[in-house]
Amino acid sequence: MKTWMRLALVPTALILVGGDKPEIVSQPIANARTFAATGKWLVDPKVLEGDFARAGDNPWQVALVLPGGESSSRVLFCGGSLVSPRMVLTAAHCVDRGTSASALEVVVGATDLARDGKRFKVALIRLHPTYISPNQGDDVAILELDSDATPLGKVVPLIAAGDTLADAPGSSVRATGWGATSLGSGPVRDLRTIDLSILSNKQCNDPVAYDGAIGTSMVCAGDKRFGRDTCQGDSGGPLTGIVRGARTQIGVVSWGEKCGLPDKFGVYARLTALPWAQRCVADRATC
Amino acid sequence: MQRWNFPAACLLTLVATPLCAQLPPPPDWSLEVKRPARRALVIGIASYDNARQLITPRMDAEQFAQTLTALNFNTVDRASIDGRSERSILLAKIAAFKAKLEPGDLAVVYYSGHGVQVNGINYLVGSDGTAKPEYPGLDWISVDYVIGEIAKAKAAVTVLVLDACRADPFTGTADDDRDIFDATTAGPLATAGVQGLAPAGGPLGPFVIAFAAQPRMVAYSRTSTDPLTTSSIYTRHLASRLVRNAPLGRALAGVDTDVAGATDGRQKPMSSLSQVWDLPMDGLKPESVTTEEEWAFVVSTIPIGQLVAQLTDFVSFHPISVHAAAARAKLAQIAAEPPSVPQPQPQPQLPPPPPPVENTAILLGALQSTRMVDGKVTAVTNSPVSVRERRKGGANFGIVSAGSRVQLLESKGHFARILAPDGRFGWIEGVNTVNREQIKLDVRLGFSSGDEFADANDWTPLGDAARKLSAPSTAVTIRTGRGSVSDVGQSRLVGRVRALRIREYVLRLGVPPERVVVLENDPGVDADEARISVLKVTS
Numbered sequence: 001m002k003t004w005m006r007l008a009l010v011p012t013a014l015i016l017v018g019g020d021k022p023e024i025v026s027q028p029i030a031n032a033r034t035f036a037a038t039g040k041w042l043v044d045p046k047v048l049e050g051d052f053a054r055a056g057d058n059p060w061q062v063a064l065v066l067p068g069g070e071s072s073s074r075v076l077f078c079g080g081s082l083v084s085p086r087m088v089l090t091a092a093h094c095v096d097r098g099t100s101a102s103a104l105e106v107v108v109g110a111t112d113l114a115r116d117g118k119r120f121k122v123a124l125i126r127l128h129p130t131y132i133s134p135n136q137g138d139d140v141a142i143l144e145l146d147s148d149a150t151p152l153g154k155v156v157p158l159i160a161a162g163d164t165l166a167d168a169p170g171s172s173v174r175a176t177g178w179g180a181t182s183l184g185s186g187p188v189r190d191l192r193t194i195d196l197s198i199l200s201n202k203q204c205n206d207p208v209a210y211d212g213a214i215g216t217s218m219v220c221a222g223d224k225r226f227g228r229d230t231c232q233g234d235s236g237g238p239l240t241g242i243v244r245g246a247r248t249q250i251g252v253v254s255w256g257e258k259c260g261l262p263d264k265f266g267v268y269a270r271l272t273a274l275p276w277a278q279r280c281v282a283d284r285a286t287c
Numbered sequence: 288m289q290r291w292n293f294p295a296a297c298l299l300t301l302v303a304t305p306l307c308a309q310l311p312p313p314p315d316w317s318l319e320v321k322r323p324a325r326r327a328l329v330i331g332i333a334s335y336d337n338a339r340q341l342i343t344p345r346m347d348a349e350q351f352a353q354t355l356t357a358l359n360f361n362t363v364d365r366a367s368i369d370g371r372s373e374r375s376i377l378l379a380k381i382a383a384f385k386a387k388l389e390p391g392d393l394a395v396v397y398y399s400g401h402g403v404q405v406n407g408i409n410y411l412v413g414s415d416g417t418a419k420p421e422y423p424g425l426d427w428i429s430v431d432y433v434i435g436e437i438a439k440a441k442a443a444v445t446v447l448v449l450d451a452c453r454a455d456p457f458t459g460t461a462d463d464d465r466d467i468f469d470a471t472t473a474g475p476l477a478t479a480g481v482q483g484l485a486p487a488g489g490p491l492g493p494f495v496i497a498f499a500a501q502p503r504m505v506a507y508s509r510t511s512t513d514p515l516t517t518s519s520i521y522t523r524h525l526a527s528r529l530v531r532n533a534p535l536g537r538a539l540a541g542v543d544t545d546v547a548g549a550t551d552g553r554q555k556p557m558s559s560l561s562q563v564w565d566l567p568m569d570g571l572k573p574e575s576v577t578t579e580e581e582w583a584f585v586v587s588t589i590p591i592g593q594l595v596a597q598l599t600d601f602v603s604f605h606p607i608s609v610h611a612a613a614a615r616a617k618l619a620q621i622a623a624e625p626p627s628v629p630q631p632q633p634q635p636q637l638p639p640p641p642p643p644v645e646n647t648a649i650l651l652g653a654l655q656s657t658r659m660v661d662g663k664v665t666a667v668t669n670s671p672v673s674v675r676e677r678r679k680g681g682a683n684f685g686i687v688s689a690g691s692r693v694q695l696l697e698s699k700g701h702f703a704r705i706l707a708p709d710g711r712f713g714w715i716e717g718v719n720t721v722n723r724e725q726i727k728l729d730v731r732l733g734f735s736s737g738d739e740f741a742d743a744n745d746w747t748p749l750g751d752a753a754r755k756l757s758a759p760s761t762a763v764t765i766r767t768g769r770g771s772v773s774d775v776g777q778s779r780l781v782g783r784v785r786a787l788r789i790r791e792y793v794l795r796l797g798v799p800p801e802r803v804v805v806l807e808n809d810p811g812v813d814a815d816e817a818r819i820s821v822l823k824v825t826s
Contacts (some may be wrong), residue, residue: 038696038706199422206425207378208432224421225406262408262431263424 024098029233032066034079053191058176059247060156061191062088062149063107064095064236068193074113076187080143081178081249082108082153083281089158089234091252091269092131092141097260101125106145109152111191113178117153121146126287127275134255137217139154139269141236142280159250161275166243167219167250169200173241175221175253175266179233187233187256194220194228196239197267208263217273219251222265229260239268267283303676316620317586321612324358325393325570327352328384330377332400333370336415338456339401342506345370346518347399354526355395359570362387374413376430380434381416388440391615393607395446399522402451403427411451434494443606444566445491446535450506450521451499452816487787490578493606495566497539497558499527499546506548506554507512520549523558535566536776538799565605566781574609577739577784582610584787589800592655592669595621595690597787600807604780621690651762651824654695654703658802666705667692669801674713678702684713721762721822728755728821732789737771737815749789755798755821762802764820765789768812781806785817 019028054164063077080090088106100123124144159166174195178187204220205212214220221239230253238253251268256262271277280287331348333341352363366372366380388394401412412425420426437445499506499521508519521741524545528538539558547555583599588594598614605611654666668691674684678699687707696712697704703718732753734745756763770781786807793803812818
């Protein structure tokens with residue numbers, strides 16, 4: 001989710017105030033509702049210039065969708081990853097602002113989002129205790145599902161906190177998601193994947209990039225080829241790398257300035273600096 | 288305040304009674320006259336650690352800076368005068384320039400030096416730039432970054448001039464003379480081993496970008512007979528055109544001709560003007576009479592939705608007008624006003640059958656058509672309106688302030704479903720739609736010349752239709768085509784001025800302003816034509 005983009009779209013002439021209290025949901029959910037009702041995707045898209053994922057290659061990938069029956073359309077607003085049989089790791093900004101657990105469902109086991117997998121209800125949403133906004137870091141949340149999802153999906157291991165070799169500059173990483181691939185269109189049907197490289201926070205804090213806005217709980221990934229990036233709809237999805245021979249999640253799609261712009265790299269929650277996520281998965285009493 | 292020029296006065300003579308009335312006095316808020324600041328950052332880099340040295344940038348920067356000073360620019364910053372600026376220095380200069388800019392200013396950035404394009408992205412190369420960086424933007428400076436930084440300062444218009452399309456900076460020898468034009472031997476420069484800059488349209492918004500050469504072509508620095516102390520072919524011609532006091536668009540068109548002529552057609556500059564129609568470069572040049580007339584029409588516009596649309600258009604057409612500050616301030620004030628106006632009550636009668644949205648010729652009431660954008664009618668709210676989940680009930684999503692631009696998704700009787708730009712959508716009430724089938728009279732005006740100085744006879748059909756135009760229970764739509772002058776910006780301005788003059792005339796006939804809709808530069812109307820339609824209003 002590119003939060004700066006969303007802000008840029010709000011016109012100064014528009015003031016929405018007062019009235020009966022509308023239901024509060026996160027901005028990605030609000031945007032998904034607009035898309036479902038009007039066909040207009042109001043924020044920029046996600047995996048740009050990626051490739052189609054092969055079915056079964058990313059069994060931990062899940063989709064966060066608006067609630068509905070098994071036969072109703074799956075309206076995507078974010079991604080996530082299965083990190084335990086009943087836990088999904090996603091971005092906090094996907095489920096913030098007091099979003100209730102009944103305002104979303106999780107699709108597990110899908111590559112073709114229109115056809116594969118099954119919906120799971122969410123029992124509880126846990127935001128990182130110090131999360132305020134994506135730009136301020138700590139942009140992770142855990143969703144507790146109401147039932148075991150492993151019959152359809154597979155759990156991805158999380159990188160250990162402090163294992164800084166895994167997200168060292170130059171490391172190869174992979175992001176996945178169903179976000180749209182062109183400006184203004186909706187999410188895609190088939191899961192897409194893109195290989196990127198980790199940048200140092202010094203590179204990402206260059207004046208032409210994010211000019212000091214990248215904190216210790218964030219990590220940037222990009223590609224020499226301009227235009228390869230993640231974007232809206234991919235938020236919350238996993239950034240994975242090969243660690244000691246196994247694909248391991250090292251980040252969560254978080255934010256960036258628009259999508260695919262030169263020098264505006266994708267920003268991810270850095271799991272090696274967020275031990276809360278690992279602790280919460282290991283022992284829910286510590287969440 | 289009377290600021291009529293000749294064609295408007297001609298219109299006034301057509302129908303005696305209503306037009307003898309004086310224009311109402313201009314509102315107080317419109318009286319502020321403020322000349323926007325003109326600020327420039329001029330960069331010339333000749334000295335490079337890893338690339339070919341250049342001869343002309345020192346002189347280019349000097350000449351361009353002198354030209355802008357002569358045009359009464361308020362400030363002209365220089366990156367360096369010795370022809371050397373490392374990336375960090377350039378970034379600091381850009382940051383300092385941005386900090387100096389205020390909303391409403393004219394910002395000009397001039398660059399002479401090496402430019403490189405990689406994967407369609409244009410970069411400026413600092414003195415310490417390397418040949419093949421892993422991430423080009425972290426070693427050079429992308430033009431997009433420069434544009435983006437200046438955009439953050441909310442300048443009224445940003446002008447970026449790039450005399451940077453030289454041959455590949457990282458190949459050849461230090462004394463390479465490939466980019467010196469020799470009329471006896473010269474061939475096209477864009478061949479293997481050289482790379483010009485990529486095409487760039489610039490971002491949305493008021494913006495001008497000018498290149499010394501066409502996309503992916505390279506530019507000559509000087510001719511073989513020029514002394515070493517001369518500036519580049521492009522810069523010297525641009526400076527010459529600017530000091531002749533032409534608006535920027537006209538000056539750039541002239542430079543294209545000059546440079547092509549000086550290089551036997553082998554170098555052709557290119558420029559892109561986005562939404563910039565009227566850009567006088569001289570800081571002391573007085574406002575044109577036509578612009579003053581247009582401003583008088585704009586400030587007298589009611590209701591508020593149309594005023595917002597007209598002020599927005601005025602700022603777009605005349606971003607550095609002396610009236611632009613007043614227009615922007617009024618727009619900001621309207622946007623900030625608390626929504627204190629009571630909501631219109633639901634109509635007691637049953638709504639008529641819903642017209643298809645695409646057949647809606649005119650919107651009246653709470654939502655009003657204002658102008659054509661990309662061939663589609665856009666609408667603004669004419670008062671603060673409640674947005675509800677359903678037509679009659681459901682959650683109240685809040686209030687959209689007066690003057691907000693919305694998209695019409697669906698229309699049912701006096702209700703309309705709208706999409707606000709922030710993604711919220713719902714139903715509003717108090718909308719009155721009129722179908723094209725309800726047109727009672729069509730008046731066609733044909734203008735004998737393509738500019739804004741129309742002949743008095745051109746207005747005759749309007750005078751003949753005066754009685755029907757002012758009939759009760761009618762609304763009037765005014766649609767104008769563009770002027771047939773060659774300059775795109777000027778042709779749109781002509782269409783706009785004609786529409787405003789017709790609107791003023793219709794209002795003087797007594798038609799209520801909330802029943803007059805102006806759709807200027809409608810692509811469905813031929814150039815140098817106007818269509819005035821009288822429509823029957825049922826409610």
